[in-house]
Amino acid sequence: MKKERQVDGLIVGGGPGGMSTAITAAKVWPERKILLVRPEEEPIVPCGIPYIFGTLKGVEQDLLSNAPFRALGGEILCDTVREIDPKARTALTEDGVLIHWQRLVLATGTRPHQLPFPGIERPGVFVIRKDYDHLEHLFDEVLPQSKRLAVIGGGFIGVEFADEVRKSGIEVAIIEQLPHLLLHNFDEEVAVKVEATLLEAEIQLYTGNGALALEGEGDKGPVQAVRLANQERVEADAVLVAIGDQRNVDLAQALNLTMARGGGIWVDAFQRCREYPEIFAVGDCAFKQDLLLRRSVPSLLASTAAAEGRIAGINLFGLQHERYNAGTIAIYASQIGDLAFGCAGMTANAARHEGLDVVVGRVEVPDHHPPTMPGTRMMTCLLVVSRSGLLLGGQVLGGPTTAEVLNAIGLAIQARLGVHELVSFQFGSHPRLTAPAHPIALCALEALEQLRCR
Amino acid sequence: MKKERQVDGLIVGGGPGGMSTAITAAKVWPERKILLVRPEEEPIVPCGIPYIFGTLKGVEQDLLSNAPFRALGGEILCDTVREIDPKARTALTEDGVLIHWQRLVLATGTRPHQLPFPGIERPGVFVIRKDYDHLEHLFDEVLPQSKRLAVIGGGFIGVEFADEVRKSGIEVAIIEQLPHLLLHNFDEEVAVKVEATLLEAEIQLYTGNGALALEGEGDKGPVQAVRLANQERVEADAVLVAIGDQRNVDLAQALNLTMARGGGIWVDAFQRCREYPEIFAVGDCAFKQDLLLRRSVPSLLASTAAAEGRIAGINLFGLQHERYNAGTIAIYASQIGDLAFGCAGMTANAARHEGLDVVVGRVEVPDHHPPTMPGTRMMTCLLVVSRSGLLLGGQVLGGPTTAEVLNAIGLAIQARLGVHELVSFQFGSHPRLTAPAHPIALCALEALEQLRCR
Numbered sequence: 001m002k003k004e005r006q007v008d009g010l011i012v013g014g015g016p017g018g019m020s021t022a023i024t025a026a027k028v029w030p031e032r033k034i035l036l037v038r039p040e041e042e043p044i045v046p047c048g049i050p051y052i053f054g055t056l057k058g059v060e061q062d063l064l065s066n067a068p069f070r071a072l073g074g075e076i077l078c079d080t081v082r083e084i085d086p087k088a089r090t091a092l093t094e095d096g097v098l099i100h101w102q103r104l105v106l107a108t109g110t111r112p113h114q115l116p117f118p119g120i121e122r123p124g125v126f127v128i129r130k131d132y133d134h135l136e137h138l139f140d141e142v143l144p145q146s147k148r149l150a151v152i153g154g155g156f157i158g159v160e161f162a163d164e165v166r167k168s169g170i171e172v173a174i175i176e177q178l179p180h181l182l183l184h185n186f187d188e189e190v191a192v193k194v195e196a197t198l199l200e201a202e203i204q205l206y207t208g209n210g211a212l213a214l215e216g217e218g219d220k221g222p223v224q225a226v227r228l229a230n231q232e233r234v235e236a237d238a239v240l241v242a243i244g245d246q247r248n249v250d251l252a253q254a255l256n257l258t259m260a261r262g263g264g265i266w267v268d269a270f271q272r273c274r275e276y277p278e279i280f281a282v283g284d285c286a287f288k289q290d291l292l293l294r295r296s297v298p299s300l301l302a303s304t305a306a307a308e309g310r311i312a313g314i315n316l317f318g319l320q321h322e323r324y325n326a327g328t329i330a331i332y333a334s335q336i337g338d339l340a341f342g343c344a345g346m347t348a349n350a351a352r353h354e355g356l357d358v359v360v361g362r363v364e365v366p367d368h369h370p371p372t373m374p375g376t377r378m379m380t381c382l383l384v385v386s387r388s389g390l391l392l393g394g395q396v397l398g399g400p401t402t403a404e405v406l407n408a409i410g411l412a413i414q415a416r417l418g419v420h421e422l423v424s425f426q427f428g429s430h431p432r433l434t435a436p437a438h439p440i441a442l443c444a445l446e447a448l449e450q451l452r453c454r
Numbered sequence: 455m456k457k458e459r460q461v462d463g464l465i466v467g468g469g470p471g472g473m474s475t476a477i478t479a480a481k482v483w484p485e486r487k488i489l490l491v492r493p494e495e496e497p498i499v500p501c502g503i504p505y506i507f508g509t510l511k512g513v514e515q516d517l518l519s520n521a522p523f524r525a526l527g528g529e530i531l532c533d534t535v536r537e538i539d540p541k542a543r544t545a546l547t548e549d550g551v552l553i554h555w556q557r558l559v560l561a562t563g564t565r566p567h568q569l570p571f572p573g574i575e576r577p578g579v580f581v582i583r584k585d586y587d588h589l590e591h592l593f594d595e596v597l598p599q600s601k602r603l604a605v606i607g608g609g610f611i612g613v614e615f616a617d618e619v620r621k622s623g624i625e626v627a628i629i630e631q632l633p634h635l636l637l638h639n640f641d642e643e644v645a646v647k648v649e650a651t652l653l654e655a656e657i658q659l660y661t662g663n664g665a666l667a668l669e670g671e672g673d674k675g676p677v678q679a680v681r682l683a684n685q686e687r688v689e690a691d692a693v694l695v696a697i698g699d700q701r702n703v704d705l706a707q708a709l710n711l712t713m714a715r716g717g718g719i720w721v722d723a724f725q726r727c728r729e730y731p732e733i734f735a736v737g738d739c740a741f742k743q744d745l746l747l748r749r750s751v752p753s754l755l756a757s758t759a760a761a762e763g764r765i766a767g768i769n770l771f772g773l774q775h776e777r778y779n780a781g782t783i784a785i786y787a788s789q790i791g792d793l794a795f796g797c798a799g800m801t802a803n804a805a806r807h808e809g810l811d812v813v814v815g816r817v818e819v820p821d822h823h824p825p826t827m828p829g830t831r832m833m834t835c836l837l838v839v840s841r842s843g844l845l846l847g848g849q850v851l852g853g854p855t856t857a858e859v860l861n862a863i864g865l866a867i868q869a870r871l872g873v874h875e876l877v878s879f880q881f882g883s884h885p886r887l888t889a890p891a892h893p894i895a896l897c898a899l900e901a902l903e904q905l906r907c908r
Binding site for chain 1: 470474478482489499501502505509510515516517518519598603616624755756757758761764765768776777778779782783784785786787788789794796797823824826827828850853854856857858859860861862865866867868871874875877878879881882884885886887888890891892894895899902903
C-alpha cells in the first residue's frame, strides 16, 4: 500500500539553494508544514569539498547542518523524487511515498559535465560529485595511493583542490587551456598573482594548452599521463577532471517547464517557473539573469543559490513584492595558502568584451595599520568603472578580510552606486582590523581621476 | 630677516584629517604646490596609540608614514602656525616663516579634556596626548614602574588601553560612571559581551560610579587610589584619565570663524568655513552633521577625519560638485583579546532616545563554514531598522572580519537602503573566509519579520 503525505511546501533537493529555501520558508511561514526531500543522508557543504582533502581532513568534517531547519519545525526525508504531477499537486518518490503539496521548489542542482576525453574511463580518473560515499572513496582510497595528481581545469574548484591535496605531499599539476588560470573570473593581473602563489607551493602549471587524452597501458589500464593539445605529456597516477557542471533538469523537463535560452529552468523575479505559479526553482538548476546586462549568466555559486532560496522561501505562500530577485551578481572569493582573492561583478576584460568603455581604479594598502601591526598583509583592490562612473565590478587580493571587502563592493554594485558617491563615502578603520583608508574609497578616487583625464 | 614661502595649498596639522587632505590634494591637483605644517617631527597614528603599550611594544612602531604624500610631491614643514591673515592669505609660523597661500586647511585636531578631578596634578596621573615624547615617557618611565593602573573612562580608548597594558603584567581597573562600558557606542547586549571578555582577562570593572577624586599622601604625593562617587576606593599607582577630547580651535577663533552650535568650526558640505571660501576645516576641529538626523554629532574618529580630508582635498582648488560630505556616520570597531566588535550608525538605544520606533534584527553565525573549519568564530550581528524599514545602524561582535562587515553595513546606510532591499541582496560566501549566509541578509529578514508581526 502506498504511503501518502500532506505538506504545504515540498522542496526537492538539499544543497544550499534547497536548504536556504527551507529555512527561510519555515521562518517566514511558521504555520506551514515544510518537507525537504533529498537523496543524501549526510549532505555535503559543496564549496567545502576541496578542504576535505587538506584543511578539514575528512568528509565527516564537511557536512551541512540540518539543525537550523529542524529547529524551525522543518522535516527532512531521505529519498528521491521521481515523478511530479503539477495538476494534482503530488510528487512520487523512489521509495513509493506520494506527497501532496501546495508549493513545490525544485532545487536539483548540477552534476559534473560529461567528459569529452578519450581514456576517461581509466582507473585513477575521477570527477567531484557532491556525494558522501564518492568523496570518502576519494579521500580513503584514491588519493592516499597517488603520488602525482593532474587537475584538468584551472577554475576555482581545480585551483582549491590542487592547493589542498598538495598539503598531504602529493605532487600536483594543473592543466588549463586558456592562457592563465581563473580567467573566467579575474583579470590577468589577479590571475597571475594567484599563479605565482601556486608556483611557490610547488604546484606545476600547464596553461594555454587543453587536455587531449588520458593515457595508460592498453585501452583500460590505469591512467599514467595526460596528453595535451601541443602533444606535451603530463605524468600522473590520478587525474581530477574539473571542467564545470551541468544542470540537473530532468524533473523540470518531464514537467515540460520552459527552459531559459542560456540553460536552466526559466524563473521570474520571485523564482517561479513559467507554467505553474505554485512551482519554484532555485540554485544551479534555475536560470539566472545578470543584474547589469539583463541576460543569462552561468553563475553556479552556492551563495547565489542561497540568495535565490531566501527569495523563494519568503514568497512561497504569497508574494512579498519588495523581496525579489533583481538580477544575479556573482560575488565569490577563495584562498590559496595565505592569499585570499575574489571578484564581485564584472572584470575589466568581461566589460570590454561586452563593448563597455571602462576604467580601472587600483590601489594597494596594508590590511592593518600602521604596517608594523602584527599580521599585516598587503591588499590589492581593483574597481571596474563605466565611463559614466557606475561601479561594475571589483577584484581583491589580500588576507582574511578579502571576502567581506568584496561583499561591500557587491553591495555597492547592487545599490547602483557610482564612484562619485563612493569617493566621499565613509568607512571605519581600526589598527588591528583594517587599512588606514578604505580601498573602496581610494579606488573610487583613482577611477574618478582617470574619468577626468580623458 | 623673515623667511617667505609661496604655496598653493597650506594644510595646518598632520593627523589623519590633515594628511588625508594633503595626499588627496596632491593626487587630484598634481600641478599645485601643497605644504603641510605640523609641530610633530614624528607623527603618531592616533588610533594605534593603545597598541604602543602592548602589541606594538614601542612608540616608534606607531608612526604615520610621510612617504605617500612626499611621493606625490608634497612638502612637510615641522613648525607651528601661530597667526593667519585671511585677507592677505598668509600664515606666520613660530619659527618666523611667512607662508603665502591660495587655500588654507585647518586640521588642528583635539587635545584631552580639561580634567575636573581633585588630585589631578599628582604624580602618576596622566592623559594620552598624540605626542611622541609624551608617549615615550609613558612607555619608558611611567608604566614600567606601575603595578596597578586605574583607567578613568570606559570608552574605546580606555578599554583598548586597559587590554593592552594588562599584557605586560600590570593589574588594571576601569572606572565608568554609566551602568556599562561603551554605552555611548553600543547597546547593552554588546557592551556586556565586551565586559565579559575584559573580566576574563582579569581586568577589574567599576561601572555605575564616576571618579570623584585622586588620592595620595598630602596634597602633592603620588597617586595611591581613585575615590569613586559611592566612596569606594580603587587602589592604583598610575591613573589614566580618558574621558574624551576637546577641539583645538584657537586659530579658528582668532580668525573669528563661525563655530557650530554643537562645537567645532562650522563647515559646509565641501568642508569650507562660512566666512572665507578659501579656508577649509577637516577632522576633529570641524563641525560634523549627522547623516540621518541632520544635526551636530560629536564623531571624533580618525576615519571620519580621513573621509573629510578626501572631500577637502578633492575640492580644494575648484568644487567637484558630486564629491561632497552628505553627513557624518560614525563607523568604528575595536578588538579586545580575540574579540572584535564595532558599530555603524545608530544604536537601538540612541534611536529610541530620538523618538524613533525601531526593531532590531539579530543573528549569530559562524564566520567560516562548516564550523569545523579551523579558526571559526561566532559572529553576532544586530541591525537597527526603522518602522518604515530603513537601515539606521548595525553592531557586530566577531573575529577578524568584523570591521569589514561593519563597513558594508555603513555603506548600506549611506546608500539609504532598507531591509526590503537587503533581504534579497546577494553576498558571496567561502568556507575559509565567511559565514555560510551573510549576517546582513539574515538580519534583514529577522527585522522584516518583526515589522510584519506588528
